[in-house]
Amino acid sequence: MEKKKSNNRSFKKATKRYREKEVNIIEGALKVFGEKGFEETTLSAMSQAANISEATFYEYFSSKEEVLFSISKLYTQRELDRMMTIAPYVHGARERMRLIIQAYLEFYENNRLYTAVALLTLKGSRNFLKSEAYQVVREAARTVADVYKEGVHEGVFRDDLDPYLVRNMVLGFIEHLTTQWLLVGRPESIARQRDTIFDMVMRAVEKKPDTNPVELNIQVRGLPVRTDPSESNDNPNNSG
Amino acid sequence: MEKKKSNNRSFKKATKRYREKEVNIIEGALKVFGEKGFEETTLSAMSQAANISEATFYEYFSSKEEVLFSISKLYTQRELDRMMTIAPYVHGARERMRLIIQAYLEFYENNRLYTAVALLTLKGSRNFLKSEAYQVVREAARTVADVYKEGVHEGVFRDDLDPYLVRNMVLGFIEHLTTQWLLVGRPESIARQRDTIFDMVMRAVEKKPDTNPVELNIQVRGLPVRTDPSESNDNPNNSG
DNA sequence: GGCAAATTTGAAAATCGCTCAATTTAGATG
DNA sequence: CATCTAAATTGAGCGATTTTCAAATTTGCC
Numbered sequence: 001m002e003k004k005k006s007n008n009r010s011f012k013k014a015t016k017r018y019r020e021k022e023v024n025i026i027e028g029a030l031k032v033f034g035e036k037g038f039e040e041t042t043l044s045a046m047s048q049a050a051n052i053s054e055a056t057f058y059e060y061f062s063s064k065e066e067v068l069f070s071i072s073k074l075y076t077q078r079e080l081d082r083m084m085t086i087a088p089y090v091h092g093a094r095e096r097m098r099l100i101i102q103a104y105l106e107f108y109e110n111n112r113l114y115t116a117v118a119l120l121t122l123k124g125s126r127n128f129l130k131s132e133a134y135q136v137v138r139e140a141a142r143t144v145a146d147v148y149k150e151g152v153h154e155g156v157f158r159d160d161l162d163p164y165l166v167r168n169m170v171l172g173f174i175e176h177l178t179t180q181w182l183l184v185g186r187p188e189s190i191a192r193q194r195d196t197i198f199d200m201v202m203r204a205v206e207k208k209p210d211t212n213p214v215e216l217n218i219q220v221r222g223l224p225v226r227t228d229p230s231e232s233n234d235n236p237n238n239s240g
Numbered sequence: 241m242e243k244k245k246s247n248n249r250s251f252k253k254a255t256k257r258y259r260e261k262e263v264n265i266i267e268g269a270l271k272v273f274g275e276k277g278f279e280e281t282t283l284s285a286m287s288q289a290a291n292i293s294e295a296t297f298y299e300y301f302s303s304k305e306e307v308l309f310s311i312s313k314l315y316t317q318r319e320l321d322r323m324m325t326i327a328p329y330v331h332g333a334r335e336r337m338r339l340i341i342q343a344y345l346e347f348y349e350n351n352r353l354y355t356a357v358a359l360l361t362l363k364g365s366r367n368f369l370k371s372e373a374y375q376v377v378r379e380a381a382r383t384v385a386d387v388y389k390e391g392v393h394e395g396v397f398r399d400d401l402d403p404y405l406v407r408n409m410v411l412g413f414i415e416h417l418t419t420q421w422l423l424v425g426r427p428e429s430i431a432r433q434r435d436t437i438f439d440m441v442m443r444a445v446e447k448k449p450d451t452n453p454v455e456l457n458i459q460v461r462g463l464p465v466r467t468d469p470s471e472s473n474d475n476p477n478n479s480g
Numbered sequence: 481g482g483c484a485a486a487t488t489t490g491a492a493a494a495t496c497g498c499t500c501a502a503t504t505t506a507g508a509t510g
Numbered sequence: 511c512a513t514c515t516a517a518a519t520t521g522a523g524c525g526a527t528t529t530t531c532a533a534a535t536t537t538g539c540c
Contacts (some may be wrong), residue, residue, distance in 0.1 A: 015486085017537085037366055039279070043528060053489050058529065088350065124360040125278050130421060161440070164426070168417040169409070169440060176412025177405070183369060186404070193405065200401070200409060203448075204440035255517085257506090283497060293520050480492065 022060055025050040026074065029067045034113030038068060038121040065127060072122055073133035075114050079107050080140045087143075093151030097205075098198050100143055102169065105191045106176045119179050145168045148205065158207050170201055262300050265290040266314065269307045278308060278361040280466035292408030305367060312362055313373035315354045319347050320380045327383075337445075338438050339382055341410065345431045348418045359419050384410045388445065398447050410441055 028049030032041045047054045088207030144167040170223045181190045268289030272281045287294045313338030330339045346354045384407040421430045
């Protein structure tokens with residue numbers, strides 16, 4: 001019942017062969033988890049998928065759950081890196097928020113198998129919070145709050161919201177939609193909801209905008225009306 | 241592995257004593273589930289919590305999972321009924337939406353144990369979709385989409401959103417926040433976030449109000465500038 | 481080839497959900 | 511109170527699965 005503190009492979013060398021087999025297990029497990037679900041997956045099936053005996057499995061991972069965490073860490077880290085590579089090329093908090101929403105949706109849609117495991121099983125696992133994988137997931141989630149803060153600095157987002165709450169809205173929205181997509185098959189594509197979701201999020205988060213349907217380039221009561229808000233770019237990042 | 245179709249207690253009388261013990265089991269199970277999680281909960285622990293033997297358990301429920309579903313059905317139905325009682329006294333889609341948000345938040349906060357079971361375990365159960373309990377949960381969730389449609393009719397909500405998407409936003413927001421509250425203990429109280437959540441949802445869903453910082457009533461480039469956009473009410477919903 | 485370390489595994493222990501035959505209890509009847 | 515019946519309960523154990531471990535095999539190196 002009690003979990004091992006440290007993995008029993010700690011005394012072994014992380015040789016190339018070893019690491020390859022480790023990947024074998026993870027990929028095999030991912031496949032079986034996605035098909036059967038975590039609970040229905042047996043050690044036997046997992047071991048077969050990796051072409052090893054059940055006993056060998058325990059040389060690589062200390063439990064079924066640990067594989068699950070490894071999968072999560074692998075996928076999330078990869079996607080987070082990808083997003084961090086793109087982010088600098090995307091200008092302004094508004095567009096960064098669009099990037100995040102799009103990235104999450106496309107990632108989920110393109111990795112249905114992993115997503116099923118992540119949203120249906122991982123979220124309910126109590127030990128997950130203590131895993132390294134969770135730290136990576138947290139880091140990814142933090143980007144939402146960070147971008148919101150950026151937007152407040154830039155003056156495009158309202159400043160009276162808890163960034164934490166914004167994060168909950170964006171990710172909750174996306175994850176709930178994705179869960180429905182997984183379980184009920186509705187909507188057919190989540191990525192295609194991108195623009196609507198972005199629109200809804202923006203309305204909740206943006207400063208109450210001038211919603212004039214025509215372009216203005218005039219002065220009213222002596223105040224200049226900006227049509228192109230891409231100038232306020234001087235504030236440093238708030239990294240907290 | 242395969243589930244029984246019908247419960248094996250069907251031939252028994254539903255005596256008072258019997259129903260009392262049934263409640264004992266459910267309440268005991270809820271406690272253990274809430275503490276340990278579904279997976280870590282053993283039949284033995286559950287039976288002890290109800291002061292019966294493991295064998296007796298199966299005279300009342302056909303599986304561990306069935307108790308889980310029973311718990312959900314019981315709680316959700318009770319809360320749904322409560323909400324349906326209040327709803328008629330609340331006027332207008334806007335206020336009804338506030339009611340729903342408040343009801344969900346307060347229910348979750350006041351039923352921490354059940355909420356832990358529902359959000360952490362039930363959501364990940366594949367069989368849940370086939371259970372009666374799920375139908376009740378769906379019914380409760382539908383109220384959000386219904387209220388949105390009401391709001392469109394009343395002309396207070398924008399008419400270009402899929403009600404289904406609105407539902408996903410509202411419930412996703414709330415559930416994600418609640419999950420964080422359960423697992424990380426942040427925020428301290430979810431019910432107290434009520435007004436902010438309502439405000440964010442409203443901004444996403446309401447018809448765009450005139451938020452011009454200055455009143456405009458002029459023509460630019462020959463096009464009339466509308467200050468009051470509450471006329472375009474004729475296009476049908478896009479339900480995709 | 482020979483050796484040590486790394487890797488693998490068969491077999492069995494331990495746990496758990498669940499079943500079933502057998503026993504105990506509750507309640508009615510005379 | 512004795513008897514009977516149906517309801518309620520349970521100990522014992524089955525089958526499936528996770529996990530452990532000592533022994534066997536493979537690999538890398540001299």
